[in-house]
Amino acid sequence: MRETIELRVEESEAWRLFRDDEGVVLPSGTVRKVTLPTDDERVSRVREIDRTLRQQGQLFFAGWRILRHYSARELKSAELLKLGMAAVFEPSGEECGTEYDEATACTLCGAGARQVTDLSLDVRRIPQRADLARTLSHEWVISARLADLWQEHGITGADFRPIRGAGARAEPVKEWYQLVVTAPPLDILPATLTGNDPFDLDEDNAQRCPKGHVVGLNVLSELSLRRSDYDGSDLTWTRQQLGMRSGVLRPHPLLLMSPKLHGLLVELKVKRLDIEVAHLA
Amino acid sequence: MLTPTPTPQQSQLQAHRLANHQVVQQARQLYVQRLKEAQARYPSSAGFQEHHLVPMYLGGAKSGATYRLPTAYHKAITQAFRERWAYGQERPPPEKLQLLLVQVYSQYPIPQLIGLQP
Numbered sequence: 001m002r003e004t005i006e007l008r009v010e011e012s013e014a015w016r017l018f019r020d021d022e023g024v025v026l027p028s029g030t031v032r033k034v035t036l037p038t039d040d041e042r043v044s045r046v047r048e049i050d051r052t053l054r055q056q057g058q059l060f061f062a063g064w065r066i067l068r069h070y071s072a073r074e075l076k077s078a079e080l081l082k083l084g085m086a087a088v089f090e091p092s093g094e095e096c097g098t099e100y101d102e103a104t105a106c107t108l109c110g111a112g113a114r115q116v117t118d119l120s121l122d123v124r125r126i127p128q129r130a131d132l133a134r135t136l137s138h139e140w141v142i143s144a145r146l147a148d149l150w151q152e153h154g155i156t157g158a159d160f161r162p163i164r165g166a167g168a169r170a171e172p173v174k175e176w177y178q179l180v181v182t183a184p185p186l187d188i189l190p191a192t193l194t195g196n197d198p199f200d201l202d203e204d205n206a207q208r209c210p211k212g213h214v215v216g217l218n219v220l221s222e223l224s225l226r227r228s229d230y231d232g233s234d235l236t237w238t239r240q241q242l243g244m245r246s247g248v249l250r251p252h253p254l255l256l257m258s259p260k261l262h263g264l265l266v267e268l269k270v271k272r273l274d275i276e277v278a279h280l281a
Numbered sequence: 282m283l284t285p286t287p288t289p290q291q292s293q294l295q296a297h298r299l300a301n302h303q304v305v306q307q308a309r310q311l312y313v314q315r316l317k318e319a320q321a322r323y324p325s326s327a328g329f330q331e332h333h334l335v336p337m338y339l340g341g342a343k344s345g346a347t348y349r350l351p352t353a354y355h356k357a358i359t360q361a362f363r364e365r366w367a368y369g370q371e372r373p374p375p376e377k378l379q380l381l382l383v384q385v386y387s388q389y390p391i392p393q394l395i396g397l398q399p
Contacts, residue, residue: 008365031364059380062365088369196374218371246340
């Protein structure tokens with residue numbers, strides 16, 4: 001596995017660490033996207049520079065992303081894989097009339113609000129080239145085409161619920177389903193690194209739920225999961241959640257899939273997925 | 282006696298007012314410049330759109346403060362946010378969100394907040 005980190009650096013400050021010809025200046029001309037191997041010696045200096053600038057009320061970098069690149073052999077030999085959806089859209093279900101019972105949510109972290117109606121969405125806003133996508137609130141949708149193929153191939157752990165168009169009397173749509181997980185969840189083990197970003201591990205636990213529902217804003221390492229929780233389903237999920245309740249954003253579990261499901265997604269050329277190896281221990 | 286010497290407090294207040302006035306004037310000039318750039322970049326974006334002061338993808342409330350902005354300017358602000366913080370990425374922690382807002386709005390001022398009608 002080869003690991004890189006992508007940083008969105010303020011162009012006016014990029015000189016502090018990078019040569020003029022490093023990275024790509026984005027169209028506005030004010031942000032530079034730089035990708036480095038995580039073992040590059042300069043990565044450790046990012047934190048230092050960012051802290052100094054933050055004390056002056058400025059940013060060195062804002063956005064970041066860790067990219068893990070696997071060989072075909074590594075992917076094939078994995079016991080379980082994290083399934084991330086890069087096709088994201090809004091408005092979210094809540095904005096289109098989907099109701100949640102907030103009384104079931106944790107009063108500290110907001111995780112666990114139960115969806116009590118069918119998912120309502122403006123389906124015109126679902127990225128049409130994706131077969132798997134999610135709203136900003138992490139409501140997962142699957143194309144009818146892919147759902148049929150999953151059933152045909154005996155994919156376990158998943159169920160497909162109707163999606164209605166926005167509006168009180170909207171009928172279920174034919175092209176999309178809400179993807180829900182029926183498999184039991186897996187515990188995220190402490191070996192998994194979580195935090196605000198790779199340089200800020202949230203040492204004061206501001207973004208972690210004291211009751212354990214939310215383990216942080218982001219997962220920063222590959223996932224380590226409790227082996228005894230895994231029932232062998234092709235689609236499953238984590239018990240603990242990530243993220244924050246804020247506006248339409250909700251804490252959410254992470255999706256996991258078997259090598260069988262991964263193989264099927266590769267074979268079907270399903271696009272815009274973020275795949276990572278997860279470890280059972 | 283007709284032009285008394287100001288007290289130190291009065292002098293300090295006057296200096297603050299002058300500094301604030303200069304900051305506002307600079308922000309207004311920046312807005313005019315950025316608006317021109319945005320209109321050149323998005324020539325077919327006529328009209329106005331509502332802009333959430335804290336974008337919803339960064340955790341802003343749907344009912345949060347909005348400002349009516351020229352569409353081209355709104356697109357430029359959206360691009361400035363998304364170049365810094367990709368759409369769909371988990372929201373930033375509160376302290377970073379605040380810095381991100383300051384960074385973007387120092388480059389793309391909200392006209393209503395500096396006494397301009399868009």
